Amino acid sequence: MPVIEVNGLCKKFMLRADRADSFSKMFNTLFRRANHGEDREFWALKDVSFSVPEGKSVGVIGVNGSGKSTLLKLLTGTLRPTKGHITVRGKRSSLIELGAGFHPDFSGRDNVYLNGMILGMSRARVKEKFEEIVAFAELEQFIDVPVKYYSSGMQARLGFAAATAVEPDILIVDEVLAVGDSSFQLKCLSRIREMQGRGVSIVLVSHGMGDIEAVCDEVLWLHKGEAVMFGNTGDVVREYRVNQGLPLPGHAGA
Amino acid sequence: MSKISVSFVEEKEHMRHRLTRYCDLVTGLALRDVKMRYQLSVLGLYWAVLNPLLMTAVWSFVFSKIFRAEGIKGVPYVVFLFCGLTFWNLFSNSLMTAVNCLTGNASLLSKLYFPRVILPTSSVMARLVDFAFSLIVLAILMVIYRVTPGCKLYWLPLLIVIELVFTLGLAYIVSAVNVLYRDLGQILSVLLTLWLYISPVIYTLEQVPPGIKDYFICNPVGELIYMEVNVVLGSGVVDPAALGVTALISAGVFLLGLLVFRRLESAFAEVM
Ligand SMILES: Nc1ncnc2c1ncn2[C@@H]1O[C@H](COP(=O)(O)OP(=O)(O)OP(=O)(O)O)[C@@H](O)[C@H]1O
Ligand SMILES: [Mg+2]
Numbered sequence: 001m002p003v004i005e006v007n008g009l010c011k012k013f014m015l016r017a018d019r020a021d022s023f024s025k026m027f028n029t030l031f032r033r034a035n036h037g038e039d040r041e042f043w044a045l046k047d048v049s050f051s052v053p054e055g056k057s058v059g060v061i062g063v064n065g066s067g068k069s070t071l072l073k074l075l076t077g078t079l080r081p082t083k084g085h086i087t088v089r090g091k092r093s094s095l096i097e098l099g100a101g102f103h104p105d106f107s108g109r110d111n112v113y114l115n116g117m118i119l120g121m122s123r124a125r126v127k128e129k130f131e132e133i134v135a136f137a138e139l140e141q142f143i144d145v146p147v148k149y150y151s152s153g154m155q156a157r158l159g160f161a162a163a164t165a166v167e168p169d170i171l172i173v174d175e176v177l178a179v180g181d182s183s184f185q186l187k188c189l190s191r192i193r194e195m196q197g198r199g200v201s202i203v204l205v206s207h208g209m210g211d212i213e214a215v216c217d218e219v220l221w222l223h224k225g226e227a228v229m230f231g232n233t234g235d236v237v238r239e240y241r242v243n244q245g246l247p248l249p250g251h252a253g254a
Numbered sequence: 255m256s257k258i259s260v261s262f263v264e265e266k267e268h269m270r271h272r273l274t275r276y277c278d279l280v281t282g283l284a285l286r287d288v289k290m291r292y293q294l295s296v297l298g299l300y301w302a303v304l305n306p307l308l309m310t311a312v313w314s315f316v317f318s319k320i321f322r323a324e325g326i327k328g329v330p331y332v333v334f335l336f337c338g339l340t341f342w343n344l345f346s347n348s349l350m351t352a353v354n355c356l357t358g359n360a361s362l363l364s365k366l367y368f369p370r371v372i373l374p375t376s377s378v379m380a381r382l383v384d385f386a387f388s389l390i391v392l393a394i395l396m397v398i399y400r401v402t403p404g405c406k407l408y409w410l411p412l413l414i415v416i417e418l419v420f421t422l423g424l425a426y427i428v429s430a431v432n433v434l435y436r437d438l439g440q441i442l443s444v445l446l447t448l449w450l451y452i453s454p455v456i457y458t459l460e461q462v463p464p465g466i467k468d469y470f471i472c473n474p475v476g477e478l479i480y481m482e483v484n485v486v487l488g489s490g491v492v493d494p495a496a497l498g499v500t501a502l503i504s505a506g507v508f509l510l511g512l513l514v515f516r517r518l519e520s521a522f523a524e525v526m
Contacts, residue, residue, distance in 0.1 A: 013524060021525070022437040073523065074260075077367035080520045081258050089263040094366070101366040106286065114282050118368045122271070123278040 004052040009084035011045040044070040046225045057202035059216035066222040068205045090169025099155040104148035119166045129165045137161040152179040174205045283376035302384035310336045326488045338455035340388040341479045352377040352425035353439045374429040406490030417478045420504035423511030430518040454480045474500045
């Protein structure tokens with residue numbers, strides 16, 4: 001059975017210039033002729049379908065604003081679809097954007113505990129895993145420093161270490177590997193490999209085609225909310241590179 | 255087949271395990287809230303202790319010296335007022351912080367999924383720490399003014415639990431509505447000020463004229479504060495009928511709160 005099935009998925013956002021988002025605005029519009037900027041609908045995802053077989057990993061690529069993060073948020077449950085069907089089988093863990101859910105004023109330690117509990121671990125479980133998380137992130141010296149003093153790479157390290165410690169069946173990662181240095185990227189890749197070896201599915205959003213090729217079996221290419229292509233990583237990435245005017249490997253410098 | 259379906263199929267987690275996890279999370283978030291108030295802001299102790307003390311000092315002067323208000327017979331008005339404010343603040347401060355608990359955690363809400371009711375719940379639980387500090391000050395005041403606690407003090411925990419249930423229900427509603435209408439906080443603070451005056455905090459129920467008094471049962475917080483103050487300072491007779499009605503209303507408000515919250519929940523991530 002596929003771990004992820006997405007069928008005819010649509011997501012609409014309302015882009016309202018003048019949303020009555022407070023009682024005072026609402027009160028005003030009662031007395032004045034409502035002068036809304038037009039209510040503009042925006043379809044961030046249009047009829048997207050794909051599925052991920054058990055143990056396989058999928059990449060999502062596309063230009064900025066094409067709907068990748070929106071798709072991942074629908075998969076984690078933070079957003080609800082406007083139309084369509086989503087089935088996800090297995091325990092999820094996610095790392096959406098940098099410093100996912102970290103509170104800048106609190107120490108790395110506090111944040112790891114809270115993040116771990118939100119992602120599905122009990123307090124006792126986080127405690128067991130804590131040493132390992134910190135060691136993986138190589139942040140022993142900074143763990144009691146507020147996260148606002150962390151560099152982007154440090155935040156990514158801690159976020160990734162915490163998200164993977166949950167031991168999920170499905171790991172959802174949105175553009176966080178890119179900020180790590182190359183040694184950490186290698187470390188992440190090897191952990192991802194190890195998880196894949198245990199049958200974990202990865203859903204990875206990245207602008208780095210290298211990462212996508214290294215991790216994913218299949219790739220979904222989104223453009224303006226629509227699925228342009230879904231299939232074998234090699235094929236989709238090649239098409240995408242051509243479309244984006246990126247050099248093809250092997251043709252570099254030609 | 256319906257237009258929308260979302261299903262997250264997970265291995266069945268043991269109910270007890272899930273509950274521990276959620277309790278851990280509520281506690282974790284509540285402690286973070288407390289830490290933020292006490293460690294990261296100097297105002298922590300101000301809100302918990304100093305503010306009610308200052309209010310008590312000024313009000314007890316105005317109400318007992320000028321308006322000649324009386325509290326419970328044989329109990330100094332200062333102690334009576336501080337006691338009432340302690341229980342009132344548990345309710346009022348909970349709502350005033352809960353109203354911003356979703357809007358204040360926008361990044362958490364848009365990036366991680368967890369049952370959203372956990373946020374207002376932990377926000378209310380965090381106020382228990384302020385409440386505990388206030389109770390300590392109350393005990394000290396009672397020693398200073400030589401007030402012996404009532405002999406039915408064992409009712410207090412139950413009364414506090416009912417107050418919390420009622421408060422949670424309203425906290426769910428105000429936090430969810432505030433996501434859609436961001437100025438609810440201002441309106442709420444006005445409403446709470448009015449609410450304080452129709453609750454027996456600066457006066458006792460006995461002083462209310464009989465015709466009006468019958469309506470006071472509609473105000474569960476007022477009823478609870480009346481019973482709590484009486485249990486702590488006075489004879490402590492708890493009217494089982496009044497308690498039953500109050501408990502029922504509280505449970506109803508709690509369920510209504512959960513319902514409203516669930517209805518509005520799906521819109522949260524979008525407008526954050
Ligand atoms: N809460 C929201 N309200 C309104 N519009 C939104 C909301 N979230 C996303 N959008 C819009 O949906 C579109 C897709 O956004 P999304 O974040 O999914 O893009 P993305 O593919 O992740 O881009 P990037 O590569 O820059 O991360 C964008 O045009 C964005 O403006
Ligand atoms: Mg994105």
